[in-house]
Amino acid sequence: xxxxxxxxxxxxxxxxxxxxxxxxxxxxxxxxxxxxxxxxxxxxxxxxxxxxxxxxxxxxxxxxxxxxxxxxxxxxxxxxxxxxxxxxxxxxxxxxxxxxxxxxxxxxxxxxxxxxxxxxxxxxxxxxxxxxxxxxxxxxxxxxxxxxxxxxxxxxxxxxxxxxxxxxxxxxxxxxxxxxxxxxxxxxxxxxxxxxxxxxxxxxxxxxxxxxxxxxxxxxxxxxxxxxxxxxxxxxxxxxxxxxxxxxxxxxxxxxxxxxxxxxxxxxxxxxxxxxxxxxxxxxxxxxxxxxxxxxxxxxxxxxxxxxxxxxxxxxxxxxxxxxxxxxxxxxxxxxxxxxxxxxxxxxxxxxxxxxxxxxxxxxxxxxxxxxxxxxxxxxxxxxxxxxxxxxxxxxxxxxxxxxxxxxxxxxxxxxxxxxxxxxxxxxxxxxxxxxxxxxxxxxxxxxxxxxxxxxxxxxxxxxxxxxxxxxxxxxxxxxxxxxxxxxxxxxxxxxxxxxxxxxxxxxxxxxxxxxxxxxxxxxxxxxxxxxxxxxxxxxx
RNA sequence: GCGCCCGUAGCUCAACAGGAUAGAGCAGUGGAUUUCUAAUCCACUGGUUGGGGGUUCAAGUCCCUCCGGGCGCGCCA
Numbered sequence: 001x002x003x004x005x006x007x008x009x010x011x012x013x014x015x016x017x018x019x020x021x022x023x024x025x026x027x028x029x030x031x032x033x034x035x036x037x038x039x040x041x042x043x044x045x046x047x048x049x050x051x052x053x054x055x056x057x058x059x060x061x062x063x064x065x066x067x068x069x070x071x072x073x074x075x076x077x078x079x080x081x082x083x084x085x086x087x088x089x090x091x092x093x094x095x096x097x098x099x100x101x102x103x104x105x106x107x108x109x110x111x112x113x114x115x116x117x118x119x120x121x122x123x124x125x126x127x128x129x130x131x132x133x134x135x136x137x138x139x140x141x142x143x144x145x146x147x148x149x150x151x152x153x154x155x156x157x158x159x160x161x162x163x164x165x166x167x168x169x170x171x172x173x174x175x176x177x178x179x180x181x182x183x184x185x186x187x188x189x190x191x192x193x194x195x196x197x198x199x200x201x202x203x204x205x206x207x208x209x210x211x212x213x214x215x216x217x218x219x220x221x222x223x224x225x226x227x228x229x230x231x232x233x234x235x236x237x238x239x240x241x242x243x244x245x246x247x248x249x250x251x252x253x254x255x256x257x258x259x260x261x262x263x264x265x266x267x268x269x270x271x272x273x274x275x276x277x278x279x280x281x282x283x284x285x286x287x288x289x290x291x292x293x294x295x296x297x298x299x300x301x302x303x304x305x306x307x308x309x310x311x312x313x314x315x316x317x318x319x320x321x322x323x324x325x326x327x328x329x330x331x332x333x334x335x336x337x338x339x340x341x342x343x344x345x346x347x348x349x350x351x352x353x354x355x356x357x358x359x360x361x362x363x364x365x366x367x368x369x370x371x372x373x374x375x376x377x378x379x380x381x382x383x384x385x386x387x388x389x390x391x392x393x394x395x396x397x398x399x400x401x402x403x404x405x406x407x408x409x410x411x412x413x414x415x416x417x418x419x420x421x422x423x424x425x426x427x428x429x430x431x432x433x434x435x436x437x438x439x440x441x442x443x444x445x446x447x448x449x450x451x452x453x454x455x456x457x458x459x460x461x462x463x464x465x466x467x468x469x470x471x472x473x474x475x476x477x478x479x480x481x482x483x484x485x486x487x488x489x490x491x492x493x494x495x496x497x498x499x500x501x502x503x504x505x506x507x508x509x510x511x512x513x514x515x516x517x518x519x520x521x522x523x524x525x526x527x528x529x530x531x532x533x534x535x536x537x538x539x540x541x
Numbered sequence: 542g543c544g545c546c547c548g549u550a551g552c553u554c555a556a557c558a559g560g561a562u563a564g565a566g567c568a569g570u571g572g573a574u575u576u577c578u579a580a581u582c583c584a585c586u587g588g589u590u591g592g593g594g595g596u597u598c599a600a601g602u603c604c605c606u607c608c609g610g611g612c613g614c615g616c617c618a
Contacts, residue, residue, distance in 0.1 A: 296616040303618045332613045436577045499582040
């Protein structure tokens with residue numbers, strides 16, 4: 001039995017690349033992808049089109065030669081190699097697909113792992129909220145994306161860590177403290193005018209009560225309040241299965257050497273100028289639209305200034321790349337931040353990605369949210385309405401760039417319309433089949449996999465084969481939504497297969513054993529895929 | 542006014558360095574179950590990819606322009 005290469009897709013790519021080199025002395029990158037239709041085979045590449053101008057002979061002639069050569073080299077794993085209208089298509093043998101099942105079931109925790117990350121050390125910062133109130137829905141989306149990305153990238157060979165930055169310093173903290181003080185007085189029967197820049201919101205009343213009960217001293221108020229809210233935010237995220245490797249406070253950054261370091265480097269490199277008593281950073285040297293203030297006329301640093309210091313701090317910790325996931329209202333911030341890090345000597349080290357906005361739908365209507373009035377839907381509230389699994393899945397169903405309509409009623413539904421149930425049910429059904437098999441003394445067996453010859457079985461195995469490619473794509477594009485989409489496709493095929501065919505038939509023990517082996521592979525892959533997006537794989541539903 | 546994102550079927554969305562007949566789900570219509578979970582499956586209907594122009598063997602994808610929706614443009618964070 002020929003052993004299949006660890007990464008089939010890359011293996012095919014290398015074979016063709018080598019063939020091109022030896023046969024035509026053309027050195028080029030070859031990329032295979034899933035064929036749009038099974039009739040075209042399993043993998044296809046359009047390199048012939050791309051090379052058209054460089055080819056020494058007509059495209060079909062070259063295609064024929066390559067086809068022949070590649071087929072020779074792939075005899076042990078492929079049935080057909082052909083060129084059709086310029087595409088090179090490869091159809092793998094059933095044997096190869098069977099071997100993939102073996103690979104999955106022999107080592108479920110390794111299947112799909114790739115090394116595209118090459119050990120690159122990544123810091124993923126997401127959510128990073130002000131400690132002035134509960135987390136909202138956009139934060140929830142960023143949390144889904146960020147935490148899933150961390151899981152996916154680590155599976156793809158990166159070394160990714162997650163980080164939460166708390167803006168627990170500056171003017172806003174003062175306003176926050178004033179707001180709590182107002183509540184304290186009110187609770188003590190003293191009515192005052194609410195501070196003009198204060199934070200509305202009943203949750204501050206609870207904090208005021210705690211302050212009174214615990215007898216917190218005045219000078220310790222800022223820290224007590226920001227820590228309390230930060231803790232609440234982190235607890236909510238834990239309920240969402242988001243756990244951080246690092247939590248950093250702005251207060252810590254302000255006390256550190258990094259603000260001074262930023263100032264010194266920018267000054268030495270002559271990226272600073274003074275105007276109206278303030279210090280400006282010439283971010284325009286790096287493509288920003290206007291210079292940015294870093295030290296105000298009154299001598300205090302801007303948020304941007306401390307954020308630069310914070311990013312410098314992260315870089316000093318040794319990361320190869322920083323990734324920030326920000327809300328849609330921050331895209332104007334990207335240019336200046338990138339400019340800042342370039343000026344500090346780290347061009348290209350920061351990648352900022354934007355998680356677009358979220359609208360919540362209930363009873364077919366959008367829930368109105370107004371930040372100004374302090375009316376917004378919190379992650380806590382959402383988690384009271386829908387399950388964590390549904391929420392995480394829904395937040396990942398769209399590309400990051402697209403606005404997301406989150407239909408709360410749909411997320412609560414049980415049934416096919418709700419993709420998260422559809423997908424989780426695939427896992428529960430697999431488990432149920434395995435259980436049912438045991439009751440009839442039929443267990444998954446791999447010695448007769450050639451009995452798996454239905455078209456549906458081939459489609460299913462083929463889909464399992466694409467899992468490593470999916471993980472790799474998700475990691476490289478930083479698009480976790482590849483995973484939910486993959487799962488939905490797999491579920492379509494699986495449920496269809498189940499519906500049409502009897503998996504367990506005590507009269508056909510060999511066939512049943514082979515089919516259960518396939519079911520087991522599905523279960524293993526589904527479980528892993530769900531883990532990568534932080535969704536549970538239930539044994540029963 | 543400038544910048545970023547979006548515009549694809551009635552609705553919500555896919556479409557992987559530009560590639561094969563633009564695909565799914567929901568909704569609608571019609572069907573399937575002596576069952577291993579019907580919490581399911583099958584079939585049909587549904588498209589000028591916002592409009593126009595350009596580049597290319599090939600454009601939903603790239604360029605220009607116009608229209609529409611969202612967000613941002615502080616010595617706020």
